[in-house]
């Protein structure tokens with residue numbers, strides 16, 4: 001499966017709820033073999049008093065026919081950042097969609113336990129790895145420029 005970005009990547013900056021530091025968000029489609037496969041949101045935090053981490057939401061399901069087709073959507077999420085005792089950033093499953101409480105695009109938001117049991121978990125890790133390696137914002141935030 002060949003993953004690529006969709007043609008419409010966007011970014012936005014907003015203010016952190018916890019410390020008013022800037023948060024940078026990138027989002028786009030991920031295509032698999034040329035067809036829409038998932039949508040992601042990568043939120044990169046610059047907290048003043050906590051680790052600088054990234055939270056990545058990935059939504060799978062049917063695309064292209066608008067909200068009427070969103071009934072099968074499922075969302076996974078991970079937090080990527082420093083972990084005590086490790087020299088490299090690590091990805092940890094977290095509850096999906098926390099920054100998007102009312103957005104029907106996300107469909108079923110999996111928590112960590114549900115995500116661990118879900119048959120599409122491997123697809124989520126493939127997509128999140130692709131984002132970390134290739135999205136310029138997420139990559140720079142986690143690995144440096």
Ligand SMILES: [Zn+2]
Pocket residue numbers: 016017018019020021045046047048
């Ligand atoms: Zn903060």
